[in-house]
Amino acid sequence: DADVTQTPRNRITKTGKRIMLECSQTKGHDRMYWYRQDPGLGLRLIYYSFDVKDINKGEISDGYSVSRQAQAKFSLSLESAIPNQTALYFCATSDPRSREGLGELFFGEGSRLTVL
Amino acid sequence: AQSVTQLDSHVSVSEGTPVLLRCNYSSSYSPSLFWYVQHPNKGLQLLLKYTSAATLVKGINGFEAEFKKSETSFHLTKPSAHMSDAAEYFCVVPHGLYSSASKIIFGSGTRLSIRP
Numbered sequence: 001d002a003d004v005t006q007t008p009r010n011r012i013t014k015t016g017k018r019i020m021l022e023c024s025q026t027k028g029h030d031r032m033y034w035y036r037q038d039p040g041l042g043l044r045l046i047y048y049s050f051d052v053k054d055i056n057k058g059e060i061s062d063g064y065s066v067s068r069q070a071q072a073k074f075s076l077s078l079e080s081a082i083p084n085q086t087a088l089y090f091c092a093t094s095d096p097r098s099r100e101g102l103g104e105l106f107f108g109e110g111s112r113l114t115v116l
Numbered sequence: 117a118q119s120v121t122q123l124d125s126h127v128s129v130s131e132g133t134p135v136l137l138r139c140n141y142s143s144s145y146s147p148s149l150f151w152y153v154q155h156p157n158k159g160l161q162l163l164l165k166y167t168s169a170a171t172l173v174k175g176i177n178g179f180e181a182e183f184k185k186s187e188t189s190f191h192l193t194k195p196s197a198h199m200s201d202a203a204e205y206f207c208v209v210p211h212g213l214y215s216s217a218s219k220i221i222f223g224s225g226t227r228l229s230i231r232p
Contacts, residue, residue, distance in 0.1 A: 004159075033220075035222075040125065040224060040225075041224060042206060042222040042223055042224040042225045043160075043206070043222040044222075045219060045220075048219065058219070090159060090160070092160075094220075104150065104162055104165065105152075105160070105162075105208075105220060107159035107160045107161070108159050109157075109158055109159045110157075110158075110159055
């Protein structure tokens, strides 16, 4: 089984619908992240969480919200989806207890979202 | 503040020839640096990392990278390309290592194509 699991892997929805992408991890890491990937733009950070009580906005948080239900679970919601939120979304975790660990991310396989 | 620039959005090489993917960074101190690889329809996987030990770093699948402080570069190389190397490659630098605002900065990616 994968250490970082994302559901759903693919989703097609319509403008205005509410969408939730879920992420669960078995690595025991405190830090979790949601990234968005668009062609030519690399990965951009949407939200990140350092523990259950600590949630922070990333560079492109507008239109998104998150919930850290437990150490192992971090969900991303689009309250009212719009077509320019069509993208590939990645959840990731990291272990900050070492200098090396700060940069090493463990990724899920991605959730492809299409908003019509 | 840290930043990272990948100088080529697309590199195409013939199978069996050397690979060079270029990355330059900007940092006010000696950073950690990472290369990740993303195969089609997959999440990102750590390829190698530099954390101020040896300046020449060896990674998986025959890749290596050399940290050159004088040139602020961390180029990724491989002596002989294989068809399975076709993927997207990301250069990454953590930002604010010891602060609560630490985050991870991605380059825009380089797509590597391998010609038979």
